[in-house]
Amino acid sequence: MRYGISALGILVVLFLAWLASSNRREVKLKPIIMMIVIQIILSIFLLNTEYGYIIIKGISSIFSILLEYANEGISFVFGGLANTGEAPFFLNVLLPIVFISVLIGILQYLKILPFIMKGLGWLLSKVNGMGRLESYNAVASLMVGQSEVFITLKKQLGLISKQRLYTLCASAMSTVSMSIVGAYMTMLEPRYVVTALVLNLFGGFIIASIINPYEVDPGEDILETREERRQSFFEMIGEYILDGFKVAVIVGAMLIGFIALMAAINHVFELIFNVSFQWLLGYIFAPIAFIMGIPLAEAVSAGGIMATKLLTNEFVAMMDLSEGNHNFSSRTLGILSVFLVSFANFSSIGIITGAVKSLNEEQGNVVASFGLKLLYGATLVSILSGIIVSLVL
Numbered sequence: 001m002r003y004g005i006s007a008l009g010i011l012v013v014l015f016l017a018w019l020a021s022s023n024r025r026e027v028k029l030k031p032i033i034m035m036i037v038i039q040i041i042l043s044i045f046l047l048n049t050e051y052g053y054i055i056i057k058g059i060s061s062i063f064s065i066l067l068e069y070a071n072e073g074i075s076f077v078f079g080g081l082a083n084t085g086e087a088p089f090f091l092n093v094l095l096p097i098v099f100i101s102v103l104i105g106i107l108q109y110l111k112i113l114p115f116i117m118k119g120l121g122w123l124l125s126k127v128n129g130m131g132r133l134e135s136y137n138a139v140a141s142l143m144v145g146q147s148e149v150f151i152t153l154k155k156q157l158g159l160i161s162k163q164r165l166y167t168l169c170a171s172a173m174s175t176v177s178m179s180i181v182g183a184y185m186t187m188l189e190p191r192y193v194v195t196a197l198v199l200n201l202f203g204g205f206i207i208a209s210i211i212n213p214y215e216v217d218p219g220e221d222i223l224e225t226r227e228e229r230r231q232s233f234f235e236m237i238g239e240y241i242l243d244g245f246k247v248a249v250i251v252g253a254m255l256i257g258f259i260a261l262m263a264a265i266n267h268v269f270e271l272i273f274n275v276s277f278q279w280l281l282g283y284i285f286a287p288i289a290f291i292m293g294i295p296l297a298e299a300v301s302a303g304g305i306m307a308t309k310l311l312t313n314e315f316v317a318m319m320d321l322s323e324g325n326h327n328f329s330s331r332t333l334g335i336l337s338v339f340l341v342s343f344a345n346f347s348s349i350g351i352i353t354g355a356v357k358s359l360n361e362e363q364g365n366v367v368a369s370f371g372l373k374l375l376y377g378a379t380l381v382s383i384l385s386g387i388i389v390s391l392v393l
Contacts, residue, residue: 002293002390009291009387010036013380017210020376022163026213031129035202036388038127042202043392046195047334053191060190063182066103070096070182089255089319093183094248100179101244102237104144109236117143128205131216134164138171138201145177146343150355157360163214166374169356169367170212173348173378174204176314176341179244180251187318188337192389196341199385207380211373251315254347258312259319281307292339292383293390294332301326302336310379313347314340331393339386344378 014032018024046052074095107113121136128135133156140149149172150157160168176184176197184193231239266276273280285303286296294302305326309317317340321333328336343351349371357364367374 005291006293006387006391009293009390010384012291013207013384013387014210017207017377017380020211020373021213022211023213026215027210028129028213031127032206032209035128035206039199039202039385039388040391042198043195043388046198047191047389047392056191056194059194060185063185063190066100067096067182067186070099073099090248090252093186094252095245096182097179097248097251098241098244100182101240101247104179105236105240105243108144109231109233113143124201124205128202129209130167130205131164133160134167134171134205134208134216137168138175138204141172141177142175142197142201143178145179146172146175146348146352146355148177148355150359154359157356157363160363161214162366162370163212164216165356165363165366166212166370167208169352169374170208170377170381171204172352173343173374174200174207174381176200176343179247183315184318184341187315187322188340189334192334192337193341195389196338196385199338199388200342200381203381203384203388204378206384207377211377251313254313255315255319258316262308262312262316278304278308281311288383292335292386293393294335295329298326298328298332302328302332305336306339309340310345310375313345314342331390334393335386335390338389339382342378342382342385344375344382346375348378349375 018027021027044052046056071092074091078091078095104113117140118136120139121132123135124138125132125135133153137149137153150168153168181193181197262278266278269275269277269280279300282300282302282304285307286299287303289299289302289306290296305317305320305324308320321328321336321340349368352374353364353368353371356367
């Protein structure tokens with residue numbers, strides 16, 4: 001029964017993407033089917049095999065060690081501020097982003113990260129039926145972040161078509177930055193975080209190739225990444241430290257605002273309708289939760305968390321999932337965890353539009369024109385990833 005629901009869910013997601021397609025006749029089924037099969041195989045490998053367990057445990061251990069190093073610096077600056085027995089979210093979850101950001105900067109400076117991004121991008125282009133530019137962008141978004149990735153493509157940003165620009169932005173919104181993965185692992189099981197990263201990479205190609213199909217002229221598929229002015233090593237270190245701190249502060253500020261806003265809206269709805277706003281949203285999103293393989297008994301609560309992520313951001317939803325009294329089954333926790341690991345929310349429209357506009361105003365206006373369609377596609381990617389995981393849990 002559950003396999004039937006999951007299979008139906010995949011068909012529903014593909015159909016919803018097809019309804020929004022800009023050119024339905026050009027949709028190519030072969031690469032889509034191939035990538036769905038790859039997603040299923042990778043999910044089985046990562047979640048249901050001993051080798052997958054070893055890989056995820058290794059990745060989790062690396063991030064645990066990095067977080068310990070980060071805490072050395074945090075304790076030196078903020079030691080004594082934490083109340084006994086409590087762990088302030090900003091100190092323990094957000095500030096380690098600063099240290100992870102520095103490591104990414106070092107890998108960039110040593111040319112290790114660009115080599116990995118181009119290599120994986122070339123490999124993916126052989127599978128997804130898209131160009132090297134799109135494949136590189138998906139990997140780069142995962143490595144450096146949804147806004148920073150466009151800086152590396154500044155040379156080509158003004159030359160690419162609207163169709164290709166949509167795919168680039170969809171990939172950026174469907175993935176998450178490695179600098180923030182450590183923070184996710186403090187709230188969700190690492191195995192679901194790692195699995196989501198892999199599934200979203202392919203899911204972004206699947207949904208974009210349906211919503212936005214096009215042919216890439218080999219002569220136009222030239223990957224030229226922008227080389228920044230060569231900085232000194234310590235100048236680069238300082239820049240990435242500040243960038244990481246900005247991310248931590250921005251996420252913290254958004255959490256304060258969004259959580260307070262949700263509390264206020266919930267209170268108003270309870271006073272007027274005697275139900276919370278999240279409970280109401282849960283009923284609206286319950287059918288989506290159901291086709292993701294979540295049992296009906298848990299669909300409303302799960303739908304509320306999914307809606308929270310879409311309307312606010314993934315951190316607010318992750319906190320609700322990890323700290324709330326939902327009593328979800330382990331399978332539902334896995335499906336929801338994978339769904340939450342992406343930047344698919346309304347605030348990301350502004351972030352991506354602003355990033356592109358700062359580099360090319362005309363192309364930034366183009367991104368703004370398909371902002372809602374961008375969010376629609378990225379949300380379908382998250383749903384598809386959740387469904388794929390439901391097949392193997």
